[in-house]
Amino acid sequence: MIAFEDLYKQYSPQIFRVCLGYTNNRDQAKDLVQETFVSVWKSLPGFRNESHISTWIFRIATNHCLRAIEVAKRMPAAELPFDLTETQEESPEEKLTFLYQCIAGLQETDRVIISLELEGLPQLSIAEIVGLSSGNVRVRIHRIKEKLTQKFKANEQFR
Amino acid sequence: MNNLDDLRTIWLSAKTDGLPDPDEMKRIVKKFRSQKLRKKWLVIVMSCLLSCLIMAVLAVMHFKFITTYIGGGLMAASGLLLAFTNFRSLKRFYELDDCSNLEFLAFIEQTRRNQEFYYKKTMVAILLLCSIGLILYLYEPGSRHLLWLACMYAALFSYLGIMWFVVRPRMFKRDAEKLEATRKRLENISKQLN
Numbered sequence: 001m002i003a004f005e006d007l008y009k010q011y012s013p014q015i016f017r018v019c020l021g022y023t024n025n026r027d028q029a030k031d032l033v034q035e036t037f038v039s040v041w042k043s044l045p046g047f048r049n050e051s052h053i054s055t056w057i058f059r060i061a062t063n064h065c066l067r068a069i070e071v072a073k074r075m076p077a078a079e080l081p082f083d084l085t086e087t088q089e090e091s092p093e094e095k096l097t098f099l100y101q102c103i104a105g106l107q108e109t110d111r112v113i114i115s116l117e118l119e120g121l122p123q124l125s126i127a128e129i130v131g132l133s134s135g136n137v138r139v140r141i142h143r144i145k146e147k148l149t150q151k152f153k154a155n156e157q158f159r
Numbered sequence: 160m161n162n163l164d165d166l167r168t169i170w171l172s173a174k175t176d177g178l179p180d181p182d183e184m185k186r187i188v189k190k191f192r193s194q195k196l197r198k199k200w201l202v203i204v205m206s207c208l209l210s211c212l213i214m215a216v217l218a219v220m221h222f223k224f225i226t227t228y229i230g231g232g233l234m235a236a237s238g239l240l241l242a243f244t245n246f247r248s249l250k251r252f253y254e255l256d257d258c259s260n261l262e263f264l265a266f267i268e269q270t271r272r273n274q275e276f277y278y279k280k281t282m283v284a285i286l287l288l289c290s291i292g293l294i295l296y297l298y299e300p301g302s303r304h305l306l307w308l309a310c311m312y313a314a315l316f317s318y319l320g321i322m323w324f325v326v327r328p329r330m331f332k333r334d335a336e337k338l339e340a341t342r343k344r345l346e347n348i349s350k351q352l353n
Contacts, residue, residue, distance in 0.1 A: 004181075004185065005181040005182075005185070008181045008184055009181055012175075012178050012184075013175035013178070016175045016178055017170065017171075017173050017175060020173060021170070021173075026177075030177070030178065033178065034179075034184070034187060034188075034191065035191075037184055037188055038187075038188050038191050041185075041188045041189075063263065066344075066345075066348050067263065067341070067344075067345070092169070092172050095169045095172075096169050096170075096172055096173055099166065099169050099170065107351050108347075108348055108351065109348060109351040109352060110351075117163070118163075118166060118167050118170040118171075119170070120167070130352065131352055132352060145162075145163055145166070148166060149162075149166075152166075
């Protein structure tokens with residue numbers, strides 16, 4: 001039996017980044033981490049190793065993200081406006097903020113897929129977590145990556 | 160910015176400090192777990208206690224009118240029915256944590272159907288049993304003074320009227336809107352996965 005504390009120590013930073021990428025809001029991300037680990041705590045005794053534990057935890061976390069109605073109300077998916085006219089070199093924080101803004105412009109499931117990909121999960125696990133075929137996930141990741149790099153390039157052009 | 164590795168470097172630069180430590184999280188988890196369904200458990204315990212109290216009063220006290228016994232019995236029955244309905248829905252909520260989005264969508268749909276059934280049938284039965292029970296139960300103490308009886312029934316009918324025509328429809332509308340928003344959202348997500 002895996003100890004809850006060990007799971008929390010190992011996965012909470014990753015889960016937090018995924019939730020933060022999805023919500024673009026630290027407080028909501030913290031709430032979602034909390035809800036995820038409440039579910040993990042409740043379901044851990046019944047976990048039967050049918051899937052890898054990381055896949056299981058990320059599935060719980062992403063389901064909580066997708067079901068969070070407050071997030072949906074606050075952040076409807078929309079295209080990012082390119083009105084960025086600053087000329088200074090971007091700091092890492094600004095780059096991260098811009099990445100989150102770009103992710104916010106994606107569909108909900110694409111937000112989850114790219115968050116898991118950036119977190120370094122194998123594409124097979126991502127497919128299992130979101131319930132798509134691995135081929136479909138591969139194609140989607142390619143498209144999302146294209147969109148994100150285009151936005152970053154456009155952003156650099158305006159600088 | 161040409162590849163996924165650059166994006167990953169930016170992604171991993173996010174600060175993850177400020178999260179609770181494992182012991183604190185364990186405390187939060189235990190508290191949160193009991194809080195989430197506390198309202199439902201409270202309804203179950205309180206309605207069972209009230210039903211037992213009413214039955215105990217009926218058994219111990221000696222009333223002259225049969226209406227008091229019938230009224231008390233009906234109120235106790237309404238309490239038990241309320242407890243049973245809430246108890247049945249608890250199990251469904253406990254199974255909710257580890258399910259797929261499609262299962263969750265089915266859960267929402269089932270909840271919507273249950274809610275409609277509760278509003279149209281169970282709630283009507285509970286309120287009817289409780290209202291008739293209360294009217295009958297209060298007849299004996301009020302029958303000694305006509306003015307008292309009139310005032311008591313006036314207050315009672317006003318209360319029941321507000322519950323039937325204001326609180327009940329409002330409660331249903333609010334819950335139905337919440338469920339509908341979740342259902343629409345889940346349906347949209349299911350479409351994205353097809």
